Amino acid sequence: MNTPDDATHRERMAALLKFTSTSLATDYPSPFGASIYDLQSGEFVAQAYDTVIERCDPTDHAEMNAVRLATRKLRRLSLAGHILYSTCEPCPMCMSACIWAELDVVVFGASTLEDANRYWPQASDLTPEELAGRMRRSPKCVVVPHVERSGCQALFARCDQARRDRRLELPPHR
Ligand SMILES: Nc1nc2[nH]cnc2c(=O)[nH]1
Numbered sequence: 178m179n180t181p182d183d184a185t186h187r188e189r190m191a192a193l194l195k196f197t198s199t200s201l202a203t204d205y206p207s208p209f210g211a212s213i214y215d216l217q218s219g220e221f222v223a224q225a226y227d228t229v230i231e232r233c234d235p236t237d238h239a240e241m242n243a244v245r246l247a248t249r250k251l252r253r254l255s256l257a258g259h260i261l262y263s264t265c266e267p268c269p270m271c272m273s274a275c276i277w278a279e280l281d282v283v284v285f286g287a288s289t290l291e292d293a294n295r296y297w298p299q300a301s302d303l304t305p306e307e308l309a310g311r312m313r314r315s316p317k318c319v320v321v322p323h324v325e326r327s328g329c330q331a332l333f334a335r336c337d338q339a340r341r342d343r344r345l346e347l348p349p350h351r
Pocket residue numbers: 209210226227229237238239240263265266267268271297
């Protein structure tokens with residue numbers, strides 16, 4: 178497996194932060210973004226942000242949307258040989274989707290409970306590392322935490338401010 182170096186991880190996360198921040202100007206600002214690259218060629222495959230509120234679908238997390246875009250674009254169910262970046266630690270639903278999609282590596286920026294939860298209450302404390310550890314396939318998906326964490330934390334804060342400025346509410350249960 179051709180695992181990218183730290184500088185490449187930071188570069189891709191910076192590009193993802195730039196992309197995800199464009200959601201702040203939309204009617205549905207979200208700090209959650211995800212992107213997928215081919216591990217061998219380094220080629221960009223897909224990126225998406227969270228569309229939970231926009232599409233009124235609790236499964237529309239950024240990681241889910243990016244996996245769906247990538248599999249449909251490549252016309253295959255397996256994303257083996259690919260790497261996913263997320264501005265936030267994937268929740269169990271998203272990490273399970275990454276495992277089902279056979280992604281080799283998952284890289285994230287902000288921490289769910291320590292960073293995201295302040296702005297956007299999270300539903301579970303099961304970590305992606307715990308889920309990857311329970312995989313039956315080998316080699317297991319590798320989880321790389323906290324790449325550009327401070328940039329991701331800053332995006333959460335900016336998004337929260339944008340929502341408050343525009344008096345946008347999170348759904349009632351949040
Ligand atoms: N990791 C992650 N957590 C979320 N919580 C709400 N939406 C999201 C999302 O898109 N990604």
